[in-house]
Amino acid sequence: MRFYNTLTRREEEFVPLRGRQVRMYTCGLTVYAYGHIGNFRTFVCLDVLRRALKYLEGYDVRQVMNYTDVDDRTIIESEKSGLPLREYTDRYISAFQEDAVRLGLEPVEETPRATDEANLHAMTGMIEALEKNGHTYRSDGSIYFKISTMPQYGQLARLDHEGIKPGARVDADRYDKEDARDFVLWKATQPGEPTWDYGVGPGRPGWHIECSAMALRLLDGPPIDIHAGGVDLVFPHHENEIAQSEGATGTQFSRFWFHVEHLLLGEGGKMSKSVGNVFTVRDVLEKGFRASALRYVLLSVHYRKQLKFTWDSLSQADEALTRLMDCLVRLDTVPQSDVETTVTEKVEVSRRDFSEMMKADLNTPGALGVMFDFVRMVNAAIDAGEISSSDVTLVRETFEYFDQVLGVIRIRRAEDTVPPVPVEEIEKLIGDRKAARSNRDFTKADRIRDELAERGIMLEDGSAGTRWKRK
RNA sequence: GGCGCCGUCGCCAAGUGGUAAGGCAGAGGUCUGCAAAACCUCCAUCCCCGGUUCAAAUCCGGGCGGCGCCUCCA
Numbered sequence: 001m002r003f004y005n006t007l008t009r010r011e012e013e014f015v016p017l018r019g020r021q022v023r024m025y026t027c028g029l030t031v032y033a034y035g036h037i038g039n040f041r042t043f044v045c046l047d048v049l050r051r052a053l054k055y056l057e058g059y060d061v062r063q064v065m066n067y068t069d070v071d072d073r074t075i076i077e078s079e080k081s082g083l084p085l086r087e088y089t090d091r092y093i094s095a096f097q098e099d100a101v102r103l104g105l106e107p108v109e110e111t112p113r114a115t116d117e118a119n120l121h122a123m124t125g126m127i128e129a130l131e132k133n134g135h136t137y138r139s140d141g142s143i144y145f146k147i148s149t150m151p152q153y154g155q156l157a158r159l160d161h162e163g164i165k166p167g168a169r170v171d172a173d174r175y176d177k178e179d180a181r182d183f184v185l186w187k188a189t190q191p192g193e194p195t196w197d198y199g200v201g202p203g204r205p206g207w208h209i210e211c212s213a214m215a216l217r218l219l220d221g222p223p224i225d226i227h228a229g230g231v232d233l234v235f236p237h238h239e240n241e242i243a244q245s246e247g248a249t250g251t252q253f254s255r256f257w258f259h260v261e262h263l264l265l266g267e268g269g270k271m272s273k274s275v276g277n278v279f280t281v282r283d284v285l286e287k288g289f290r291a292s293a294l295r296y297v298l299l300s301v302h303y304r305k306q307l308k309f310t311w312d313s314l315s316q317a318d319e320a321l322t323r324l325m326d327c328l329v330r331l332d333t334v335p336q337s338d339v340e341t342t343v344t345e346k347v348e349v350s351r352r353d354f355s356e357m358m359k360a361d362l363n364t365p366g367a368l369g370v371m372f373d374f375v376r377m378v379n380a381a382i383d384a385g386e387i388s389s390s391d392v393t394l395v396r397e398t399f400e401y402f403d404q405v406l407g408v409i410r411i412r413r414a415e416d417t418v419p420p421v422p423v424e425e426i427e428k429l430i431g432d433r434k435a436a437r438s439n440r441d442f443t444k445a446d447r448i449r450d451e452l453a454e455r456g457i458m459l460e461d462g463s464a465g466t467r468w469k470r471k
Numbered sequence: 472g473g474c475g476c477c478g479u480c481g482c483c484a485a486g487u488g489g490u491a492a493g494g495c496a497g498a499g500g501u502c503u504g505c506a507a508a509a510c511c512u513c514c515a516u517c518c519c520c521g522g523u524u525c526a527a528a529u530c531c532g533g534g535c536g537g538c539g540c541c542u543c544c545a
Contacts, residue, residue, distance in 0.1 A: 027545075035545085042545040073543080159474070159541060183542075230545030240542090261476085262539070271544095300484065300494080305477075306538065313483060316495040323494085326508060357485090366485050369493035376493095376510090383510050442504055449506080460507050467508095 001359035006257035016225050022059045025215040027229035030068040031092035032077045034280040038263040038271050042230045045260045045303040047105045052358050055404040063108040064218045070115050099281040102291040104411040110218050114210040122213035123205050124198040127185050129248040141188030147181045150243050157235035208240040227254035263307045292412040293318040299364040327375045333464045343391040350374040371402050419470050420456040430466050
């Protein structure tokens, strides 16, 4: 499969370095608050990348996604809440996991935390290697990475160093750097802050070191195959990760760099706390939208394009998903038949087109288009009676094939198993309505239908009887 | 100031040299007690101006407009 490599600024054919195993590190959430829908755009896209590698290419994927559970923000917020750091971040890790399940993210192989002891040891070990290689200096108990010792620094971000004006922005993490571009590897203990002493002096890790150390520890050393995250991490985070890792090991850190563009709010541009336009997954659900609709919206725009999020887009996504699910439900009503059809050939074409779309730099909008073409073909075949029982099985398998990668039908189904009205009550009301209809008491029949609609249940009369679905 | 991205039907969005996928919304029709669903039909020449080419939404140049990054950030 091909995808865009930020390192080379080109689309490239991806093949793992070691046999069939893909070793992938994806930057996870800083667990000081609930993840917002922009965070989850990245995570959903990375989930699709993972699924495509796994199910379309058949690779054995080993993915590591970290939780950043110690940094300025986690420390400040845990202090405000009066909870110990670990306990405070535990809450947001749980919350993230709940949101991840709702959005259909596959569990990854490893989810390390920066403050796990083994990881802190890996970080201090890497810092010691950097010191030995002459890439560091100490100042007031903190250890800094000296960028002037890495001539190739800046390869990923391709920034013009001369253009960076020292002091243009306030750096909360700055202590006494010799050069504005230098960054902290290990921060000296501050009053009231958590601290660890594993060989490089007491303090806590800088932001970038955790990812380098954990990636190399959990993915069997450099170079790893893929390193991924949101575009905003290109600089400085990923650039600095490269400097640290390559300064410590002398070997390329990651072969491919995969970055997901930002989600923007329709009007306000980038989400930001100060503007007050940050929405969490919980906010979306509280407004009455379903997680499946959110996942669909996130897949409906190519991952390298900015996604302008609007509430209307969620409504449109919900309608599209309804159409998809209706088609699946209809398959259950197809009568037994062994007619000769051309469905098999059409299935093959759709599968091939879908796979080609996904393998061409993860073109999810294009893949959705293929799936909806397929929906129309299936609906038309059912209407025409030109679909055999074995075709039905094949069609179901094909939707499953699409959804292994898209992951949207499965969460929609899970949502549908818990309708807003108890199933027994729905079925009783359908029975009442059927009786009313046979008595030609359409007033009563319509009232039952309207009342259920108000409660979020839609009724549809068909030749095989009445069926219901969640609105 | 430096680097980069984007501008396709009312809305969302693929396509990146060979004559415009798909979804939502809309119009007409079939079906239905009425609806709903489904199907059929209809609905764009791609921000503007030049240029290259037999051929451009797709390449080049110039505008106009929107956005991102330049050490908080997915």
